[in-house]
Amino acid sequence: MPRPAHTTSVLAPLALLVLLAGCELIGGDAGEALAARNEAEGKAIGGACRHAGRAIEDCFGLNKRADKAALFAGWREMNDYMRENKIEPVSSQGGVVAEVHSDKPAGEGAPKQGDEPAPESPTLRKPARGKKLES
Numbered sequence: 001m002p003r004p005a006h007t008t009s010v011l012a013p014l015a016l017l018v019l020l021a022g023c024e025l026i027g028g029d030a031g032e033a034l035a036a037r038n039e040a041e042g043k044a045i046g047g048a049c050r051h052a053g054r055a056i057e058d059c060f061g062l063n064k065r066a067d068k069a070a071l072f073a074g075w076r077e078m079n080d081y082m083r084e085n086k087i088e089p090v091s092s093q094g095g096v097v098a099e100v101h102s103d104k105p106a107g108e109g110a111p112k113q114g115d116e117p118a119p120e121s122p123t124l125r126k127p128a129r130g131k132k133l134e135s
Helices: 005-020 030-051 056-062 068-084
Strands: none
Touching: 030 056, 030 068, 056 068
């Protein structure tokens, strides 16, 4: 006896769902793995900031997208390790250092009248993730 056509159309997707039920692509532990990776990355950044002699506030300012709790945990672990082993912070050997905030009074370092800020070159800026840089 032949089966009705609607039975086959229902059984095929049902069989596919049963096969994919154990697949991690549908859900599973992807959220936990992402959280663990973000925490490990934050700890690594925090430890690197401390090793470079940066204050925790500067580290927060330079890494706005990272988890602050993980940054602090990494910074603190590296601080304890450096104290126990009497390790001095490593100074920068060159390169560009971003300035987070300035402790200078308003008059010092402020642009003078007639001074215009340098135009920002679009070739030097990096686009945000997933966004195209407009010219």
